[in-house]
Amino acid sequence: xxxxxxxxxxxAAAHAIRQINPDVIAAFPITPSTQIPMTVSSFIADGxxxxxxxxxxxxxxxxxxxxxxxAAGGRVMTATAAQGLALMWEILYxxxxxxxxxxxxxxxxxxxxxxxxxxxxxxxxxxxDAGWIQLFCEDAQEVYDSIIQxxxxxxxxxxxxxxxxxxxxxxxxxxxxxxxMEEDERVKEFIGEYEPKYPLLDVSRKIxxxxxxxxxxxxxxxxxxxxxxxxxxxxxxxxxxxxGKVFGRSYDCFELYKLDDAEYAIVMMGSAAGxxxxxxxxxxxxxxxxxxxxxxxxxxxxxxxxxxxxxxxKVVATLDRVIPAGAYGSPLFNEVRSALYDAxxxxxxxxxxxxxxxxxxxxxxxxxxxxxxQRIAKTGKIEKMLDFxxxxxxxxK
Amino acid sequence: MAFLNDLAKRGERFAPxxxxxxxxxxxxIVRALLNITDYxxxxxxxxxxxxxxxxxxxxxxxxxxxxHSAFENAAxxxxxxxxxxxxxxxxxxxxxxxxxxxxxxxxxxxxxxxxALSGAMERWHDFLYLCIDNQAYENxxxxxxxxSPFGANTTxxxxxxxxxxxxxxxxxxxxxxxxxxxxxxxxxxxxxWRDLMxxxxxxxxxKGPTYINVLQPCCTGWGFPPDMTVEVAxxxxxxxxxxxYEVVDGKVKINYKPKKKLPVEEWFKMQRRFAHMLKPENKDxxxxxxxxxxxxxxxxxxxxxAGL
Numbered sequence: 294x295x296x297x298x299x300x301x302x303x304x305a306a307a308h309a310i311r312q313i314n315p316d317v318i319a320a321f322p323i324t325p326s327t328q329i330p331m332t333v334s335s336f337i338a339d340g341x342x343x344x345x346x347x348x349x350x351x352x353x354x355x356x357x358x359x360x361x362x363x364a365a366g367g368r369v370m371t372a373t374a375a376q377g378l379a380l381m382w383e384i385l386y387x388x389x390x391x392x393x394x395x396x397x398x399x400x401x402x403x404x405x406x407x408x409x410x411x412x413x414x415x416x417x418x419x420x421x422d423a424g425w426i427q428l429f430c431e432d433a434q435e436v437y438d439s440i441i442q443x444x445x446x447x448x449x450x451x452x453x454x455x456x457x458x459x460x461x462x463x464x465x466x467x468x469x470x471x472x473x474m475e476e477d478e479r480v481k482e483f484i485g486e487y488e489p490k491y492p493l494l495d496v497s498r499k500i501x502x503x504x505x506x507x508x509x510x511x512x513x514x515x516x517x518x519x520x521x522x523x524x525x526x527x528x529x530x531x532x533x534x535x536x537g538k539v540f541g542r543s544y545d546c547f548e549l550y551k552l553d554d555a556e557y558a559i560v561m562m563g564s565a566a567g568x569x570x571x572x573x574x575x576x577x578x579x580x581x582x583x584x585x586x587x588x589x590x591x592x593x594x595x596x597x598x599x600x601x602x603x604x605x606x607k608v609v610a611t612l613d614r615v616i617p618a619g620a621y622g623s624p625l626f627n628e629v630r631s632a633l634y635d636a637x638x639x640x641x642x643x644x645x646x647x648x649x650x651x652x653x654x655x656x657x658x659x660x661x662x663x664x665x666x667q668r669i670a671k672t673g674k675i676e677k678m679l680d681f682x683x684x685x686x687x688x689x690k
Numbered sequence: 691m692a693f694l695n696d697l698a699k700r701g702e703r704f705a706p707x708x709x710x711x712x713x714x715x716x717x718x719i720v721r722a723l724l725n726i727t728d729y730x731x732x733x734x735x736x737x738x739x740x741x742x743x744x745x746x747x748x749x750x751x752x753x754x755x756x757x758h759s760a761f762e763n764a765a766x767x768x769x770x771x772x773x774x775x776x777x778x779x780x781x782x783x784x785x786x787x788x789x790x791x792x793x794x795x796x797x798x799x800x801x802x803x804x805x806a807l808s809g810a811m812e813r814w815h816d817f818l819y820l821c822i823d824n825q826a827y828e829n830x831x832x833x834x835x836x837x838s839p840f841g842a843n844t845t846x847x848x849x850x851x852x853x854x855x856x857x858x859x860x861x862x863x864x865x866x867x868x869x870x871x872x873x874x875x876x877x878x879x880x881x882x883w884r885d886l887m888x889x890x891x892x893x894x895x896x897k898g899p900t901y902i903n904v905l906q907p908c909c910t911g912w913g914f915p916p917d918m919t920v921e922v923a924x925x926x927x928x929x930x931x932x933x934x935y936e937v938v939d940g941k942v943k944i945n946y947k948p949k950k951k952l953p954v955e956e957w958f959k960m961q962r963r964f965a966h967m968l969k970p971e972n973k974d975x976x977x978x979x980x981x982x983x984x985x986x987x988x989x990x991x992x993x994x995x996a997g998l
Contacts, residue, residue, distance in 0.1 A: 316777040319770055343780075345773040350809030354766035357759060357806065361734060361770025364757050367777055369770075387759050493755040493771055494778050496730040496786055503758035504745040514747075 295475040295540065302465035305433040305472060306372065306398045306458075307332035309440035311342050312480040316367035319347035319358035321377060324410045325462040326400035329372035352377035356384035356397075363393035364502050366492020368444070370395060374462060375402035378416040382423070388455050389424030390518055391502055394447035394487070395455045397425075398440060401563070401614075402462035403650040411651020412462035414563065414614040418624050424518060426456040426525050427592040429562040434472035435589075436460045438542055441475075442532045444484045449528045453490070454521040461614075463651060464564040475540055483539055522593050529590050546590035549602055551577060555584025557666035558603060558640075560629050561612035562588045565647070565654050572659035583663050588625070596632035603633060606640045608666040612682070614648045622679070643675055647682035658682050697725050697887075708751040709743040713909040713916020715880045715923065716740045719822055720793070722880075724754065726887040727894050729789040732775075734768035736798035737761040739829040740822065762802040764792040765810035765819060772815045789894045790817040795906075796837035797827045800863050811870040811899040818893045819901045821863070824908040832911040832963075836861040839931070840982055841975050843963045844911075854966060854975060859982050867901045868937050874900040876936040880907075881923035885934060885945055905932045913962020922960050929957040930987040935994075942993040954983045 300308070306329050310318070320330040336342045347362075349355045355371050363369040373381060378399060388395060401417050403409040417427060428443060430436045436458065443456040460466055491500050506514050529546055537543025548566075551573050552558060559569055566587040576583040586602055588595075603609055611630075613623030622630065626644035633639050645662060647654045662682070669675055703724035710717050716739060724731060733756045735741045741758045744751040759767045772790045777783075792810075794803055799821040807819060826844050827833040834844040840859045843849045847856040867875050874896045878886040886904065893900035907922040909915065914922055926932035929952045935944045955976060958964035967976045 317770060317773045319766075319773070345777050347769060347773050348813065349766060349769075350805060350812070354763065354769075354806050354809055357763035357766035358770030358773065360759050361757065361767035361772075362774040363770075365732070365771035365774035365778075367774045369774075383760055384763065493732050493757060494775055494784055494788065496732070496755055496788060499753055499755055501745055501750040501752055501756050504747040504750060505742055505758075506747045510747050 295473040297471055298474050299469055299471050300433065301467050301469050302433045302436050302460045303328035303400070303467070304332060305437040306440055306460070307336070308474055309437045310370055311336045312477050313368070313370070313441065313444055313484060314342045315344050315370045317345045317347065317359070317362035317369050318371060319349050319355045319362065320371045321349050321352045321355045321373070323352070323374050323377040325402060325412075325466040326372045326374040326377070326398065328466070329398055352380040353384065356381040356388065359395055360384060360388050360391065360393060363388070363395050364391060365494045366489035368487050370397070372398040372400070374400040375404055375410075375416045378420055379404060382420060385420055385423040385425060387503070390514075392453040392518065392521055393455060394453055396440060396443045396447055397455065397457050399457050399459045400462045400466045401459050409650035410462070412464050413649045413651070415616070417457065417459050418615040418617070420457070421592055421624060424454065424522060425592060426454055426522060426529070426590070428456065428458050428529070428590055429588065430458065430460045430465065431564055431566050431587065432465060432472070433468070433470040434542070436465060437472060437474065438536060438540070438544065441480055441484060442536050442544065445532045446525060446528050448487050450490075451524040452521050452528050454525055459563070461564040479539065483536070526593050526595060544589065546595040546598065547602070548587040548589060550585035550587065552584035552586055552602060552606075554582055556582040556607045556670060557663055558584045558586055558606045558609050559612055559659070559662060560586045560588065560603070560609060560625060562591060562625070563614065565612070568654065568656060569659050572656050572663065575656075576660070576663055581663065581667065594628050594632075596628070599629060600632045600636050603629070603640055604636050604638060607670040609633075609640045609642045610645055610662050610666055611642065612645045612647050612662070614646070616646055616649060641669060641675060643669070643677070644679045645682055646679070652683055654682055700725055703731070703753040704744075705751045705753055707749070709746065710739065711910050711916070713919050714739070715906045715919045716822055718880045719820070719886070719904050719906060722883060722887050723791065723820060723890050726891045727789070729894055730754070730786050732771055732788055732790050733757070734759065734764045734771065734792050736764035736792070736794035736803060738795040738798055740793060740795070742829065761798050763806050764794045764798060764803060765806040768792040768817050769810040769813065769815045772817055790815070792817060792819045794819070794821055795828070796821060796823045796825060797835045799823075800836045800861050804866070808870065811867065811872050811901070814898050816897055817899060818890070819899070820890070821901070821903045822906045823903055824906040824911065825860070826908070826911050828908045828911040837863070839979070841964060841967050841979050843966060849966045854972060862986070864903060864937065868940070870899070871940065872899045872901060873897070874936070874938055876901070877903045877932070877934055879905045879923045879927050879932055879934050881920045881927065882934065882946065889936065911963070914960050918960065922957070925952065925957045925960060928952045929954045929983065931957050931983050933987055933990055935990060941997060942990055944990055944994050951987070954980050
């Protein structure tokens with residue numbers, strides 16, 4: 294039986310890592326993910342796990358060592374945030390292109406400048422096309438559960454693609470919550486053993502990794518690399534269901550909250566979805582047909598399922614926690630709106646940006662969004678395609 | 691001690707058919723590495739000439755496990771592989787004695803890869819870092835690196851109407867490496883194959899991080915005929931522009947002292963990149979280049995004499 298514990302998101306990640314006991318971790322401290330390698334170090338110091346911890350001199354070297362270790366052959370993990378993920382960027386593509394399974398826990402945080410250590414999705418969105426599977430978590434329980442599932446997803450023989458498990462910096466990393474920790478043995482049994490397919494350390498095979506591909510070869514390589522991440526879609530669902538059978542908490546690529554008959558829907562990811570659900574409940578009591586679509590798997594993007602889930606909604610608001618300077622819309626807006634383009638009854642979609650650099654989003658803000666959606670449904674007019682939640686002053690002039 | 695008769699009978703682990711330039715010394719160095727030892731070798735290769743010329747898909751010259759990731763991370767890539775090897779050993783997944791080698795040129799070592807190299811040495815990974823030093827970014831077309839010597843004419847320090855080549859001295863990478871107090875560091879030259887191979891063997895037999903800096907005369911970048919590579923390396927050592935020495939437990943041992951130290955001009959004469967240094971109006975440059983060579987050589991002699 295699992296046990297209820299009261300610990301924060303970073304501790305949830307550290308305990309999942311302890312139970313997974315990966316062969317190698319290469320990590321570098323950065324707020325707000327620092328507690329993950331710190332706690333893991335104390336677990337190793339106390340003999341609770343025997344991972345080789347490579348305490349690298351930068352995140353660039355962290356991801357490089359992860360690539361070296363994963364190619365050598367074995368289970369590899371790391372954790373980072375913000376500037377750290379940005380510094381890893383070059384090597385993220387190499388990890389995914391070499392089809393190396395590994396799991397990186399991200400404490401999503403704002404990017405400089407100005408310096409800000411608090412939560413938003415700027416860092417992760419910068420890596421959204423790096424070929425990694427991205428799973429966004431709402432709370433500590435989801436972080437713990439998703440890290441365990443991510444090992445299985447990443448190592449699936451049809452997938453062999455690295456996974457980012459994303460939680461919101463401070464909102465989730467540093468909030469103490471009650472969640473259920475499973476028994477060590479049952480977690481180990483769930484993830485099973487990993488047999489690397491092409492280990493460098495199998496010296497009899499003399500594998501070459503990272504050859505260079507001229508124009509006559511490169512394009513096919515890149516298209517073939519898509520196979521793994523596309524195949525991840527059913528695997529994420531299947532592993533989420535298996536997890537539910539064993540531990541009683543099932544997962545899909547997204548979560549539909551009171552969306553069946555909803556006329557007004559918010560689409561979002563991460564910790565603020567919890568607040569949105571409370572607001573939906575309150576509005577439902579007042580007879581407003583509000584609903585929520587919380588996306589868990591942003592990469593690969595589950596477009597078909599989303600098209601179906603939002604097919605009967607009148608107006609949709611996407612809430613992004615990143616500012617994509619110069620783009621027509623925010624990442625979630627563009628994906629959702631594009632997915633809906635050929636839906637039989639296409640809802641109107643508007644774009645909101647919230648929570649940059651740790652700015653609060655409160656129930657009243659969600660209420661305002663739902664009020665705006667009702668107004669648009671009534672008048673058929675969209676006044677602002679893009680708006681910012683909870684900021685001072687005017688913008689756009 | 692290596693004997694040519696024995697070495698010649700060993701199998702090749704770097705296949706012919708690579709695309710290195712005619713006259714390039716990199717294959718000489720790599721074959722020395724793979725030929726001298728019976729250990730299983732796993733290599734992480736930085737981006738550069740050697741990498742692009744030995745692993746063009748779908749071909750590979752490497753008859754050993756080999757990974758290329760990026761330019762600046764050969765040391766951190768091999769560090770990850772070596773960490774995984776410790777796990778394999780501990781868990782009984784392998785019974786092989788495997789040695790880990792990072793290969794990079796001067797750009798990937800002195801410049802963009804310096805941080806990763808420093809980190810991997812400080813963390814005491816069990817690996818050899820072999821820098822194939824051709825004194826410029828040759829792969830991208832002969833741009834200056836911090837390994838380029840004073841006065842060198844490169845494509846980013848070109849000799850023009852007002853500029854006269856590289857204005858700074860070359861970085862002393864050996865001193866930086868030495869600052870990590872690693873058990874073995876050496877500088878070698880490909881013309882002296884026995885010295886080079888003995889150094890590689892000693893480094894591979896040493897536990898912990900080791901470093902070897904090998905001069906690789908680049909005929910296309912430096913400007914000399916492709917049949918002169920070994921001779922250019924030899925004269926670099928005879929002029930003391932490239933001293934060959936070891937640092938073991940913090941003590942310098944010079945492996946070769948020329949009977950008659952040649953003026954650096956003799957080395958410059960062989961290479962287009964220093965042609966301007968020999969003109970009468972640039973006498974001051976030549977004088978300064980000689981000073982820098984002498985200063986470093988005398989410092990090494992003093993250290994050796996003092997047992998430091």
